[in-house]
Amino acid sequence: MILSTRINRRYFILRTGSALAKLNVVIASVLFASCSSSQNQSTSTPTSQNVSASQQTNIIKVGVWSVIAEDILKFIQKKLASSQGLEIQTVKFGDWVQVNNALKSGEIDANYFQHRLFMEDSAKRLNLNLVMLNQTYLTPIGIYSKKIKSLSEIPNGATIAIQSDASNQDRTLKFLQSQKLIKLKDISGNLFSVKDMVENSKNLQFKELEGPAIVRGLDDVVVGAFLGSLLIQAKQLDLRPIVQESTKDKRYALGLVTLQGKENDPKIQKLNQLIIDPKVKDFIKNTYQDAVVPVF
Template sequence: MKKRFLTVGLATLLLAACSDEQATTNETPEATTLKVASLIPPMTEILELVEPTLEAEGINLEIVVLGDNVQPNAALAANEVDANFFQHKPYMEEYNRNNDANLVPIEEIYFANYGVYAKNVDTIDALPDGATVAIANDVSNIDRSLALLAQHNVITLGDKKDVYYTEADITANPKNLQFEAVDLLMLARMYDDADAVVMTPAYASPLGLTPKSDALLTEGIDNDFAITLVARDDNKDDGAIEALAEAMTSDAVREFLKTNYDETAIAAF
């Protein structure tokens, strides 16, 4: 009887061990949380659109909406978020240079059609001599603004003396335009105060302005300024980052941009 008891006991223990192993095997893995910093629509809307896709893959997308164009890169560099989605590659590269950071572009998502807007004139030729033109004050967007004006022969630029164009590179300025550099988030406010403003659709849209209907000049897509998903060099190959990039370049995102933003946000994929 004693031997039989031991045999039954051993079988019971083995059965229990197998049951525990099976329970562990069948246990749903804990979802991966992916924190992505962003600023404004359509950036935040695209992230919201792909949330269900990522959730189905076991990835919990946490969208961190920040209040200015400095915080997203600072948060990413400090490992406070895993990626960000608000900037073009030249802006990211300038941040890297100034902060000894290792941010990397993952995927270009859309072109924010840059444009020149003016409240009181309908054509660029109608701007008065000496007109004040408001532009963003970071070096990559100064470059972009000047290049847009040069693209349409409003000014002439010489060869770049450094990484970016600056006002010092202007070789001809027939209208004697006066440039006022302000923070990106101040551009929309300058629409009432300056003769013209050079800005993206994100800042023109709250004013009821679109590149297609209201801009005196537009940039198009022949440039390096697509709004891009950005991560760090140490996490660029993470599966969750790759899944996010794939979801953000889906047909659903392309259709969303086409339906809701037309020319203001042109798919880059």
């Protein structure tokens, strides 16, 4: 009986020890997995606890709308910004209105998508004080068609697609006037719209569309007049214009924009200089052909 009790007691100790060993292995595995998970999360998405104050001051959030501006900023980050300790975070928006609203709310530090006339019109509508910094590239307006090859082929009563936003519609109508397709009334200080035409010899019917939709809508109209950059957005860069706007006028050149009072922020000024680096000019020329033209 005594021997049996000793054997049972030894079996219990061995069994208990084995269970404890297994439990320790499980606990260690859980702890290791937890640590590994924490390390992966901090690598992919840094938190404010993992980023020093000095690093945070060199992060600039820039709002963009078009793929052109996004690609240019990516090029700057890869080739120029990193060596100067600047981190550019691009925030892409689905329409033109949101990008300036994001400046107002503080979601971004600057944006890179608009020309001066568009900025001034937006500032009035949104009650914002905006500042244009360095201008970098121009996207000329062209007249495009999948149905005809010259302006003389435009039939009477043809439908023409134009951009719906105020500043680009003003610009498009002035271009159409320069091509003697329409004539506008004599006004100053205001943006032209389709209601300001006094002559329309071909009785053109205007279809107002927004953004890349105007490129996709070419199948439904005779001609379209719009920014060359929209071809890139719609991935139709091989479509060539019947006639294109002169690139000498820099009023429509896109530039870096921020809120008044923030223009002297060191990180904004650093980016402001990088966007006019000669390497950026070469990148624009080599990437976008004549659809996008550097102006610096």
